[in-house]
Amino acid sequence: MRHGAGLARGRVAGTLAGQPTTPDAVPDAGLLVSVLADATSLLRYLPVGRRIFLVLLFYGIAMAVAVGAGGRILGLVDHHGTTAEALRHHLDTIARVREASGHYQTLYDTYAKTRVPLLGDDMAFQHLMLVRALDAVSLPGPDVAEALAALRHAVDDAQTHQALLPPLNTRIEADHLALAQTLSEAQGLMALLQERFPDLPNHHNAFAVLESLRFDFKVYLRLSTGVQMQDILARLRHSLPLAVSRLPAADQHTVHLIDAHLADAEATLADLIDASRRWMQRSLFIDFISLPRLYRTTEALVSLARERDLAARRALESATRTVVITVAVVGAAVLLAGFLAVVVIARSLQRPLSELVEDIDALSQGAQNHVVRGTAAGDEVGIMARTVEAWQHNSRRLTALEMEKRAILAREKEETERALHRLDQAHAEIRALNDRLSQENLRLGAELDVSRRLQRMLLPRDEDLKAIPSLDIAAFMEPANEVGGDYYDVLTQADGTVRFGIGDVTGHGLESGVVMLLTQSAIRALTESGPTDLPTLITTLNRAVMASMRRLGSGKTVTLALIDHHPRSDGHPGGELVIAGQHESVIVRRTDGRLDDVDTLMLGMPLGLEDDIGAYLGQTTVLLDPGDMVVLYTDGITESVNAAGQLYGLERLHLTVQKHADGPARAVVQAVLDDVRAHQGDQVALDDVTLVVFKQRAAEENGREGAASPDPSVV
Incomplete structure (x- = not known):
């Protein structure tokens, strides 16, 4: 299969490179179909999830291309709008330059022709507006800068030439005024002479012609008119000597004044002609040099702006056309590639699934020897085909x-x-x-009842405890089963010593009860045999318990503490305790409220572990003052559990003892039992419960009985 795919890829590469795949260079009509088939076969080595991912990838690329194309087109639109707005702004500034230049040229030409002084102020304003318009031009480019520089130069040159006209205009106006005044004075003097001497030649018409020519010269600045005026003035002056010869000497002075005025008029007229000639020269320079230059530079700037606008628009259109064509080509290519990929991937899924459905249908009709196709493929369909093949094999089995x-x-x-x-x-x-077991259960029940009664019979009686004058004693024991494994006892010796014993056999039930009875009997026997120190007594007791355990085949052990109480050896009132053996701590509550915990861990070890435990035994002494109270207990109290799984604990026992310490021993026992039961709630007791409380009496209290017990099980 891979070899065929390689051949197909070779044929495709040869075709793309322009090399013929056959000797006669005729394209293979089935080449595309072959390539698609090879691609489909190659895709069978990819999981279906990856093929679907390829489809999504192609569509994602198509979407990305579409989004990118849209973004690019939107960017072009925005750029086109921004560029168009900038171009409009540039063209507006150029249009304002052209408008300001036109106004300036119009005023410039009018002023050069009419010499109206007010137009000079308007020209200064229009020049300022033109300069501002030039400064506002923002069109970039060196050619624009060059055109602006040329226009500025033309404007500055025109303004320079315009600046020469106002002085000439002022000079011409002054000369016209002086000429008119001089001619008027000369005409007046001539009129006086003619009134006195009517026979003199009449020069009134000559002065009228001069005034008419002066007005025409002032308005139109015709130099020929000025020349005519010079000729008339010359003839007038030439005729004056003839008039002088006819006048008396007194009036000849008037003729000389007229001649002087006419001479001044000739000089003024000559200066006026010169100023007018210079005005005409400047005016012609403005008309034929400055104004055309200003017009050409303005039009050059406008033409350049139009060319830049046209070029920018063409560039935008070209860029837009290029982007649209590129987007269209790329989008079409991506869509075509995506379509071909979808076709190939769909074919790689549809055909194997169809074959697998046909194989399953054949197997379901009982064709157990049918060959399952597509088991060599590495995709999920191949896994399914191999699963169907395995199912076929398993079906046979x-x-x-x-x-x-x-x-x-x-x-x-x-x-x-x-x-x-x-x-x-x-x-x-x-x-x-079962019938025999029922009879046996009746017998065992009777035996357990006897054991329980025997255990209770061996406990100290109430009258025995009351017979001890120096102590107020109360005790309580309740087994978890019919027969308990807890032990306590109160024994009185001949010398007045009161011996307290408290212990706990591991476990509970009949076997633990039997071990407890053996231990209690042994302690009573050893106590009755005579005074013995407690470590020696416990050592002897341990050997007896070990012998009994071996005989019974039991592995029970016993924690045991013995406490001897006798009067204090220092002669003070109260009592003295000697404690030996390992059990729970001994609680001593003092009359001043202090609470002492006497730890017995280092005073011994459990009985039944070793034959000789003498090396592990010790004893300690505790002095009691009148009113001091001692509390002995087993772990059935401190390890009582409530519904939440919480232990009663030694700390709560301390609090209860402290709270009721001022009452008699029986009241303390009852208070502790009530508190334990309240803590335990509806939970069943899992261990035996034993509690012994005794208080040291004062001398005057000896023989007084304690209060009645509210619980009949409290001794």
């Missing part, structure tokens, strides 16, 4: 096993019938055995 099972069931049926017969016989034997 199940058929064989079914036949074997039927044979086995036939044999088992026979064996079952024989077993049922034996079971009926066993049931009959069990019924007979």
Whole structure:
């Protein structure tokens, strides 16, 4: 399969490289189909999840291309809008330059022709507006900067030439005014002479012509008019000497004044003609040089702006066209590739699944020897095909096993019938055995009742405790079963010593009760044999307990503490305790409220572990003052458990003892029992409970009995 795929890839590569795949270079019509088939076969080595991922990847790429294309087009639109707005702004600034330049040129031309002084102020304002418009131009580029520089130069040159016109205009106006005044004075003097001498030549028409020519010269600045005025003035001055010869000497002075005025008029007219000639030269320079240059530079700037706008628009259109074509080509390529990928991947899924469905259908119709196809594929469909093949194999095995099972069931049926017969016989034997067990249970119940009564009979009696004058004693014991494993005893010796014993046999029940009875009997016997120190007594007791344990075949052990009470050896009132053996701590409550815990861990070890425990035994002495109280207990009190699994604990026992310490011993026992039961609630007691309380009496209290017990089980 891989070899075929390699050949197909080789054919595709040859075709793409322009090399013919056949000797006659004719393209293979089935090449695409072959490539698709090879690609489908190769995809069978990929899991279905990865193929689906490829489909999603192609669609993701297509979506990314579409989103990118849309973003690119939107970017182009935004860029086009921004560029168009910038171009509009640039063109607006150029248009304002053109408008300001047009106004400036119009005023410039009008002022050069009419010499109206007010137009000079308007020109200064328009020049300022044109300069501001030039400063506002923001179109970039060196060519624009060059055009702006040329326009600025033209404007500055025009303004320079315009600055020369106002002085000339002022000079011309002054000359016209002086000429008019001089001619008027000369005409007045001439009129006076003609009134006095009517026979003189009449020059009124000449002065009228001069005034008319002066007005025409002022308005139109015709130099020929000025020349005519010079000619008329020359003729007037030439005619004056003839008039002088006819006048008396007194009036000749008037003629000389007229001649002087006419001479001044000639000089003023000559200066006026010169100023007018210079004005005309400047005006012609403005009309033919400055204004055309200003117009050309303005139009050059406007034309450049239009070219830049056209180029920018063409660039935007070209970029937009390129992006649209690129997006279209890439999108079409991605969509085509995605479509081909979907076709190939769908084919790689559809065909194997169809074959697998056909194989399953054939197997379901009983064709057990049908060959399952596609088991060599590495995808999930291949796994399913191999699973179907395994199911086919297992089905064959199940058929064989079914036949074997039927044979086995036939044999088992026979064996079952024989077993049922034996079971009926066993049931009959069990019924007979149950009858015997019922009789045995009645006998054992009677024996347990006897043991329980015997255990209670061996406990100290109330009158025995009251007979001890120096102590107020109360005790309580309750087994978890019919017979308990806890031990306590109060023994009085001949010398007045009161011996307290308290212990706990491991476990509870009949066996623990028997061990407790043996221990209690041994302690009583050893106490009755005479005074002995406590470590020696416990050592002897341990050997007796060990011997009994071996005889009974029991592995029980006993924690035991013995406390001897006798008067204090220092002669003070009160008592003295000697404590030996290992058990729970001994609680001593003083009359001042102090609470002492005497630890017995280092005073011995449990009985029944070693034959000789003398090396482990010790004793300690505790002095009691009148009113001091001693509390002995087993772990059935401190390890009492409530519904939440919490232990009663030694600390709570201390609190209860402290709270009721001022009462008699029986009241303290009853208070502790009530508190333990309240803590325990509805929970069943799991261990035996034993509590012994005694208080040291004062001398005047000896012989006084304690208060009545509220609980009949409290001794």
